[in-house]
Amino acid sequence: MTKQNQVAVVGAGVLGLIQALLLQRTGHQVTLFERENERLDHHCSSVAAGMIAPFCELNEAEPEAASWGAQALAVWQSILPTLKAPVHSSFEGTLVIAHHQDRTGLQHLAERVKHLGFEHSMRVLSRQTLRDLEPELEGRFAEGLFFSPEGEVDPRMLLPALVQTLRSEGAILRFQTPVEEIQDGKLRVHAEWQEFEWVLDCRGLAARDIFPHIRGVRGEVMLLRAPDVQLRRPIRMVHPRYPLYIVPRPDHHFFIGATAVESESMRKTTVKSALEMLSAAYSLHPAFAEAEIIETRVHLRPTLPEHLPAIRQQGHTLHLNGLTRHGYLLAPYLAKTATHFVQHQTWPEDAHRLHRPQASA
Ligand SMILES: Cc1cc2nc3c(=O)[nH]c(=O)nc-3n(C[C@H](O)[C@H](O)[C@H](O)COP(=O)(O)OP(=O)(O)OC[C@H]3O[C@@H](n4cnc5c(N)ncnc54)[C@H](O)[C@@H]3O)c2cc1C
Incomplete structure (x- = not known):
């Protein structure tokens, strides 16, 4: 019964x-x-x-992911303070930047966000406004996009x-x-x-x-410890193959991820993926050269x-x-x-x- x-x-x-x-x-x-x-x-x-980022991946994601994600963000913000143990989270927005050779990707993202009607969540940054948000990126990137509200939870x-x-x-x-x-x-x-x-x-x-x-889509992430890097918020780098992001965590830890490979293999992180993730981090901030690699992890995303x-x-x-x-x-x-x-x-x-x-x- x-x-x-x-x-x-x-x-x-x-x-x-x-x-x-x-x-x-x-x-x-x-x-x-x-x-x-x-x-x-x-x-x-x-x-x-x-990453709890409804808008900054809109060039790969369906528009529903953004509208549903915006609602989910509000649920997270109401639930997190009620949990019985402290949880690191921040909702400082996401910065999206591109190296000069990938800047058309940045333009495409801005156009798609506008086309789908989410432009209220996006700000186009000049060199000056980008420096105000992340002073340590000074001199390396001439433009960027800032998405808010977005955040991350550990x-x-x-x-x-x-x-x-x-x-x-x-x-x-x-x-x-x-x-x-x-x-x-x-x-x-x-x-x-x-x-x-x-x-x-x-x-x-x-x-x-x-x-x-349903299929598994392989994703790889790396955890670094970089005492000389000070970044305030998640940064997404426009990359020709993956949406690569760097997420700051307490105690100078940084998550770098994530690859997206059409494979259900659970073998460890490949050299190719590690090189791509690490060079993205190094090109963002040269002080990542001295970072310790704390761990690499792999898993399969359940994908319909x-x-x-x-x-x-x-x-x-x-x-x-x-x-x-x-x-x-x-x-x-x-x-x-x-x-x-x-x-x-x-x-x-x-x-x-x-x-x-x-x-x-
Ligand atoms: C590298 C990587 C980075 C990612 N980064 C992000 C990110 O930044 N932001 C984001 O939003 N998402 C991210 N994702 C995606 C996110 O991790 C997944 O979408 C999410 O974890 C799926 O959660 P789930 O609860 O559906 O599945 P799972 O986490 O797989 O949980 C399913 C659970 O069901 C249990 N289970 C299965 N069968 C049984 C059974 N018969 N009886 C009892 N229990 C059972 C399993 O043991 C497991 O604990 C990332 C994924 C990867 C791989």
């Missing part, structure tokens, strides 16, 4: 954790199932740089803080508990079926039974053919997936939309491209 008000969330990536929190906070008793252990260093979510602090908050707010957390099968409003664990009012499936790439066309996330409904189960490059940007929007459906059984007006019963299946 279905248990009133009891919901299950499967998967403790950024999507499952934020989904669990929103449901728990709207009066549901949440049980979260995760097949791996509580360290949460195994999944795509643990590798991400944590996934390594955020994921444990979400777990701690869920636990303290009464959610039941079942780590090292693989879900063997999911059906309409029920799931099977240790060969036994359990029924819930709703099941929210947030298994990422493991959900190929529901999303057979439309390059947008999707929610599929099967009775009392919602399958959420396909966050691709935008997991931190869009997870709160997906989770908010699914929470609305659980409460009202209707989809919000602007979510019609999100709720895709047949697409990608």
